[in-house]
Amino acid sequence: MKTIEQLLESKQIRVTAMRLLIYKFLAEKKVAVTLSDIENAFEKADRTTLYRTIKTFEEKVIVHQIDDGTGITKYALCEQGCNCDIKTDLHLHFHCNNCNETICLTDHKIPQIKVPDGFVSENVNLVVKGICDKCSS
Amino acid sequence: MKTIEQLLESKQIRVTAMRLLIYKFLAEKKVAVTLSDIENAFEKADRTTLYRTIKTFEEKVIVHQIDDGTGITKYALCEQGCNCDIKTDLHLHFHCNNCNETICLTDHKIPQIKVPDGFVSENVNLVVKGICDKCSS
DNA sequence: TTAACAAATGCACTTCCATTGCACTTACTA
DNA sequence: TAGTAAGTGCAATGGAAGTGCATTTGTTAA
Ligand SMILES: [Mn+2]
Ligand SMILES: [Mn+2]
Ligand SMILES: [Zn+2]
Ligand SMILES: [Zn+2]
Numbered sequence A, B: 001m002k003t004i005e006q007l008l009e010s011k012q013i014r015v016t017a018m019r020l021l022i023y024k025f026l027a028e029k030k031v032a033v034t035l036s037d038i039e040n041a042f043e044k045a046d047r048t049t050l051y052r053t054i055k056t057f058e059e060k061v062i063v064h065q066i067d068d069g070t071g072i073t074k075y076a077l078c079e080q081g082c083n084c085d086i087k088t089d090l091h092l093h094f095h096c097n098n099c100n101e102t103i104c105l106t107d108h109k110i111p112q113i114k115v116p117d118g119f120v121s122e123n124v125n126l127v128v129k130g131i132c133d134k135c136s137s
Numbered sequence C: 001t002t003a004a005c006a007a008a009t010g011c012a013c014t015t016c017c018a019t020t021g022c023a024c025t026t027a028c029t030a
Numbered sequence D: 001t002a003g004t005a006a007g008t009g010c011a012a013t014g015g016a017a018g019t020g021c022a023t024t025t026g027t028t029a030a
Helices: A004-010 A017-028 A035-041 A047-059 B004-010 B017-028 B035-041 B047-059
Strands: A063-066 A074-077 A091-096 A102-109 A120-131 B063-066 B074-077 B091-096 B102-109 B120-131
Touching: A004 A017, A017 A035, A017 A047, A017 A074, A035 A047, A047 A063, A047 A074, A074 A102, B004 B017, B017 B035, B017 B047, B017 B074, B035 B047, B047 B063, B047 B074, B074 B102
Parallel strands: A091 A120, B091 B120
Antiparallel strands: A063 A074, A091 A102, A120 B120, B063 B074, B091 B102
């Protein structure tokens, strides 16, 4: 079990106080978060720092971006050793129309999708919308 | 074969010059369009009118909205007698990473997606990204 | 045919999220 | 410990989406 420090260093990311805090925040959350969510959690920090931290995490494949159709991009931690950058490891996302939360269904891989002749598939985004387990019970 | 006027009237939409023009514009396009695309095509018309026309078309299920992950919502005409409002008739969309165009693959229906126990699926958005037929040849 | 009403259009303005330039501070490295 | 590269904060910008209100256009019924 790596520490967060070790994880960041292994990805050539400098360890800073802010980055550790943001990482921990993401790790505690079970759901995908928006930039505003992070902003609200760290009111003393500047929005730009949070923004660029997330962008750094994204580049280094520590978080992945989720477009759940709400118009606001969300982010969630990648799994250990995930390869979401190179198209393997495409799991689906679920967006709850009731509580508005979006979660990764990491063990629900996206099925192979057939496209017409001449088309080349490089990536797939699959979002299921409905009612989540917490809201349906 | 209905005229456009008849189609609009059958959906309780008043026929206006602007609406006819916008409908024709959408019909000629083979790809999904953004509001800006429409705006550029009709420079004398006001953005708001175009915006509200599209919204009206959407409500009356003449066009459907497409979220292709670019962050800009696109629109495309519905098929004759489509039921994209009531979840049957969910086709997939293809977004070309090269020419940035998005098209409806209307005869590629979205497969049944399994979700975990407790989750209820109401709707699915499936976007395949890659290289389109025009760009790959 | 026209008066009255409802819907459509145009203009101005607002909000929200994403993104950037630049100055300043902090952290690594020689 | 000085020098340099990266991180952070502040201010500003841009784009897309959405709204309030006045004006124009279209429909309907007297
Ligand atoms: Mn995910
Ligand atoms: Mn479509
Ligand atoms: Zn929920
Ligand atoms: Zn293309």
